[in-house]
Amino acid sequence: MAKNIQLDEQGNLKHFLSIEGFKRQHLMNILDAAEPFANVHAQAVKKVPILRGKTIVNLFFEASTRTRTTFELAAKRLSADVLNININASATTKGESLLDMLHNLEAMHCDMFIVRHNQSGAAHFIAQHVSPNISVINAGDGCHSHPSQAMLDMFTIRKHKTHFADLIVVIVGDILHSRVARSQIHALNTLGVTEVRVVGPKTLIPYEIESLGVHVYHDMEKALIGSDVIIMLRLQKERMQGALLPSANEYYHQYGLTEQKLSYAKPDAIVMHPGPINRGVEIASSIADGPQSVILEQVSNGIAIRMAVMTQTLGRKTGVQL
Amino acid sequence: MAKNIQLDEQGNLKHFLSIEGFKRQHLMNILDAAEPFANVHAQAVKKVPILRGKTIVNLFFEASTRTRTTFELAAKRLSADVLNININASATTKGESLLDMLHNLEAMHCDMFIVRHNQSGAAHFIAQHVSPNISVINAGDGCHSHPSQAMLDMFTIRKHKTHFADLIVVIVGDILHSRVARSQIHALNTLGVTEVRVVGPKTLIPYEIESLGVHVYHDMEKALIGSDVIIMLRLQKERMQGALLPSANEYYHQYGLTEQKLSYAKPDAIVMHPGPINRGVEIASSIADGPQSVILEQVSNGIAIRMAVMTQTLGRKTGVQL
Amino acid sequence: MAKNIQLDEQGNLKHFLSIEGFKRQHLMNILDAAEPFANVHAQAVKKVPILRGKTIVNLFFEASTRTRTTFELAAKRLSADVLNININASATTKGESLLDMLHNLEAMHCDMFIVRHNQSGAAHFIAQHVSPNISVINAGDGCHSHPSQAMLDMFTIRKHKTHFADLIVVIVGDILHSRVARSQIHALNTLGVTEVRVVGPKTLIPYEIESLGVHVYHDMEKALIGSDVIIMLRLQKERMQGALLPSANEYYHQYGLTEQKLSYAKPDAIVMHPGPINRGVEIASSIADGPQSVILEQVSNGIAIRMAVMTQTLGRKTGVQL
Numbered sequence: 001m002a003k004n005i006q007l008d009e010q011g012n013l014k015h016f017l018s019i020e021g022f023k024r025q026h027l028m029n030i031l032d033a034a035e036p037f038a039n040v041h042a043q044a045v046k047k048v049p050i051l052r053g054k055t056i057v058n059l060f061f062e063a064s065t066r067t068r069t070t071f072e073l074a075a076k077r078l079s080a081d082v083l084n085i086n087i088n089a090s091a092t093t094k095g096e097s098l099l100d101m102l103h104n105l106e107a108m109h110c111d112m113f114i115v116r117h118n119q120s121g122a123a124h125f126i127a128q129h130v131s132p133n134i135s136v137i138n139a140g141d142g143c144h145s146h147p148s149q150a151m152l153d154m155f156t157i158r159k160h161k162t163h164f165a166d167l168i169v170v171i172v173g174d175i176l177h178s179r180v181a182r183s184q185i186h187a188l189n190t191l192g193v194t195e196v197r198v199v200g201p202k203t204l205i206p207y208e209i210e211s212l213g214v215h216v217y218h219d220m221e222k223a224l225i226g227s228d229v230i231i232m233l234r235l236q237k238e239r240m241q242g243a244l245l246p247s248a249n250e251y252y253h254q255y256g257l258t259e260q261k262l263s264y265a266k267p268d269a270i271v272m273h274p275g276p277i278n279r280g281v282e283i284a285s286s287i288a289d290g291p292q293s294v295i296l297e298q299v300s301n302g303i304a305i306r307m308a309v310m311t312q313t314l315g316r317k318t319g320v321q322l
Numbered sequence: 323m324a325k326n327i328q329l330d331e332q333g334n335l336k337h338f339l340s341i342e343g344f345k346r347q348h349l350m351n352i353l354d355a356a357e358p359f360a361n362v363h364a365q366a367v368k369k370v371p372i373l374r375g376k377t378i379v380n381l382f383f384e385a386s387t388r389t390r391t392t393f394e395l396a397a398k399r400l401s402a403d404v405l406n407i408n409i410n411a412s413a414t415t416k417g418e419s420l421l422d423m424l425h426n427l428e429a430m431h432c433d434m435f436i437v438r439h440n441q442s443g444a445a446h447f448i449a450q451h452v453s454p455n456i457s458v459i460n461a462g463d464g465c466h467s468h469p470s471q472a473m474l475d476m477f478t479i480r481k482h483k484t485h486f487a488d489l490i491v492v493i494v495g496d497i498l499h500s501r502v503a504r505s506q507i508h509a510l511n512t513l514g515v516t517e518v519r520v521v522g523p524k525t526l527i528p529y530e531i532e533s534l535g536v537h538v539y540h541d542m543e544k545a546l547i548g549s550d551v552i553i554m555l556r557l558q559k560e561r562m563q564g565a566l567l568p569s570a571n572e573y574y575h576q577y578g579l580t581e582q583k584l585s586y587a588k589p590d591a592i593v594m595h596p597g598p599i600n601r602g603v604e605i606a607s608s609i610a611d612g613p614q615s616v617i618l619e620q621v622s623n624g625i626a627i628r629m630a631v632m633t634q635t636l637g638r639k640t641g642v643q644l
Numbered sequence: 645m646a647k648n649i650q651l652d653e654q655g656n657l658k659h660f661l662s663i664e665g666f667k668r669q670h671l672m673n674i675l676d677a678a679e680p681f682a683n684v685h686a687q688a689v690k691k692v693p694i695l696r697g698k699t700i701v702n703l704f705f706e707a708s709t710r711t712r713t714t715f716e717l718a719a720k721r722l723s724a725d726v727l728n729i730n731i732n733a734s735a736t737t738k739g740e741s742l743l744d745m746l747h748n749l750e751a752m753h754c755d756m757f758i759v760r761h762n763q764s765g766a767a768h769f770i771a772q773h774v775s776p777n778i779s780v781i782n783a784g785d786g787c788h789s790h791p792s793q794a795m796l797d798m799f800t801i802r803k804h805k806t807h808f809a810d811l812i813v814v815i816v817g818d819i820l821h822s823r824v825a826r827s828q829i830h831a832l833n834t835l836g837v838t839e840v841r842v843v844g845p846k847t848l849i850p851y852e853i854e855s856l857g858v859h860v861y862h863d864m865e866k867a868l869i870g871s872d873v874i875i876m877l878r879l880q881k882e883r884m885q886g887a888l889l890p891s892a893n894e895y896y897h898q899y900g901l902t903e904q905k906l907s908y909a910k911p912d913a914i915v916m917h918p919g920p921i922n923r924g925v926e927i928a929s930s931i932a933d934g935p936q937s938v939i940l941e942q943v944s945n946g947i948a949i950r951m952a953v954m955t956q957t958l959g960r961k962t963g964v965q966l
Binding site for chain 2: 696697698699725727729741744745747748749750751752753754
């Protein structure tokens with residue numbers, strides 16, 4: 001059995017870096033652990049003391065208020081102390097090496113690094129070099145991985161569809177540059193859905209993506225036929241202006257989710273989007289705000305999933321019963 | 323009875339957006355609620371658990387460390403979790419619409435938005451569109467309103483003068499651009515002072531301001547005769563350089579509060595200023611630091627008033643006895 | 645006896661501004677107070693409630709994520725509320741005077757200012773002007789002083805060497821511009837080490853430094869002979885490019901700590917550096933990461949020392965038994 005850096009020697013979750021390397025049961029454990037947290041907000045006091053005294057560092061090498069906010073909220077609702085460090089503005093300007101900076105934070109007895117970086121593999125690199133008592137969570141690295149986003153999507157799908165086995169899931173848009181899509185494909189296949197389809201313009205579908213276990217479509221209507229779950233990806237502004245796409249209008253015409261295209265999916269299909277949405281580019285407003293959309297549920301579930309991942313990784317040390 | 327968006331169906335405080343729309347008793351309730359908080363700092367532990375587990379978001383579309391600080395401190399002393407979001411630097415750069423961003427924060431189970439915006443009406447707009455369990459506090463919108471500042475001023479006046487009924491209050495300076503002045507005028511009249519006077523250069527007094535129930539003066543000495551409370555407004559630097567004013571020196575000569583001008587007020591008149599003060603422009607240092615100045619008391623009372631408003635709006639949900 | 649602004653009338657620690665003015669017993673008290681905090685991280689919950697309800701303000705007029713982080717962590721582990729204020733971006737742009745800003749923060753019932761400033765004497769100035777219930781900690785002012793850094797160094801030395809009396813300590817590098825070096829020299833002499841040596845290029849050793857009670861060397865090997873503790877200073881990038889130094893390479897050749905040079909010190913000498921280190925400029929990586937290096941212990945001890953200083957200064961008010 002190949003060693004998975006994400007697990008400790010007892011097979012407990014230690015880091016959360018990418019969906020690859022996890023078995024179905026690991027992912028199901030995380031989903032199960034998130035269930036009670038999905039209801040924390042209904043309590044009079046929306047806070048649990050599980051990680052009191054722990055120090056969680058948001059180590060963001062790439063700005064993302066949205067992602068930082070979800071992790072910060074999750075940490076605070078677990079009663080942890082949170083430190084926000086934006087790297088551009090600080091240590092690297094003093095010429096400190098990344099590893100020296102990490103070792104300094106370790107020496108300050110920090111317990112967890114939430115890492116956001118524009119280079120693929122950054123979170124893995126950091127996990128390989130931290131001391132044994134630190135957990136690393138990947139909050140998005142380049143085009144590679146965004147596993148907590150994928151898991152909140154799985155949580156949302158399970159809430160609505162109960163079983164993964166019978167599902168046809170369609171992922172629409174810029175698969176090439178999406179760290180979310182890669183993580184979703186791995187998670188969906190690990191959890192055993194019937195079929196994962198990806199659809200988008202040829203310029204935005206990676207070569208040999210079929211090897212990940214997906215079917216490739218370029219015609220959106222065909223892709224949607226019989227689907228249970230439709231995951232729209234965000235189209236980055238810079239792609240719209242580049243040579244990869246004709247125009248935002250043309251993109252919407254071909255791959256934007258409209259009432260007409262949605263009619264090809266199953267009547268009870270759910271519509272997902274990682275946000276922030278470009279209305280009228282990836283998706284019609286009537287659908288984003290319509291009865292099949294679960295976009296805001298995804299956001300709520302995102303807090304619960306992050307609380308679960310934080311608790312599972314740090315729970316090893318606290319001995320807390322979850 | 324016209325519906326007031328700031329009250330819920332039981333007549334409890336839900337949002338705090340502007341003084342308009344509140345009756346005397348509402349304002350008195352807020353002042354009364356602030357009383358115990360004005361003494362919290364004297365306790366060994368300067369903190370109360372009233373809003374533990376609540377998430378309060380400082381949603382600042384316009385930078386203001388000073389105002390952000392007062393709300394952050396108030397929230398922390400109520401044991402709430404605070405999230406600081408500076409909008410310029412984040413979501414809007416990704417092209418997310420304001421409402422989508424709000425709905426996302428709601429989905430994360432935030433409980434309160436403290437909104438600062440350079441456009442009049444922004445906080446109202448947000449309050450109209452948030453879900454029913456969210457409270458919105460206006461922390462200053464354009465030239466329109468700054469109700470928590472007005473209420474801390476009322477609290478300060480009541481501390482020194484006990485009854486509003488007998489008071490002559492003079493507001494001095496740039497009435498035209500001041501969100502504080504508008505809120506103060508509404509609050510003073512609602513609380514039933516004898517007379518509100520405004521005084522300033524013609525270019526800085528809005529047309530038809532009399533309709534708000536004030537007397538307009540352009541001669542400061544005349545305005546101050548017999549006054550009990552003198553509220554100096556801050557003169558924005560950009561006004562000094564514009565066509566609206568001859569010069570800072572000339573302004574000080576005519577409308578700066580000096581010992582000589584102050585002698586026209588009652589001997590026990592108090593002097594107020596929302597800060598930060600421009601010494602030697604709006605006010606002589608000897609008066610700002612003198613025995614009639616209550617400027618620093620205003621700052622202290624600002625924390626208590628914000629604690630009261632937060633508690634009253636969120637208290638609806640917690641069922642906490644105040 | 646000259647009045648020491650850093651002590652209150654009972655001789656308790658009130659401010660922590662510079663090592664000068666403290667007697668040996670004061671420094672020993674701080675080191676002793678830090679001992680229990682050095683083990684807090686080993687507890688299940690890494691937090692103590694000593695400063696619950698206190699408000700500690702990081703008042704940084706000069707950006708330093710690293711220093712800010714250590715104080716923020718120390719404060720949070722003492723359960724205080726922390727307010728981060730970066731002055732460039734805020735009040736001064738509105739033309740508010742420094743003293744008005746301080747008095748405002750006092751009026752908000754803040755309890756402690758952690759001051760970082762690029763001008764020597766800034767923290768002293770602030771301490772002289774705050775109200776009696778506020779404590780001020782100097783987190784580095786110009787080339788003058790960085791007393792908490794010096795004390796964490798003393799703590800680290802004591803851990804390894806037990807007694808100060810018998811030690812020869814060598815400080816290497818840019819003595820001229822180092823606030824750390826000045827504070828270290830004062831602390832070492834107050835604690836009664838046998839000898840303090842400073843070594844560096846003539847351009848980076850201040851004139852008449854001998855008056856502080858040090859021996860000056862320009863030859864590093866001679867300086868290291870018989871030494872117990874070697875403190876490497878950080879070389880600021882801007883010095884390397886200026887006229888004060890030939891080149892980084894040449895500096896390393898003469899004053900960088902290599903295996904060869906280290907062999908002149910006692911075999912059990914410890915190697916220290918305030919960080920962040922410039923590998924291959926001040927110090928060889930093999931030494932920075934080697935068995936004699938205590939660089940990361942310094943970082944850990946930095947949290948404990950800051951917790952001790954915060955507790956001692958604010959403890960006066962809480963009456964907490966330490």
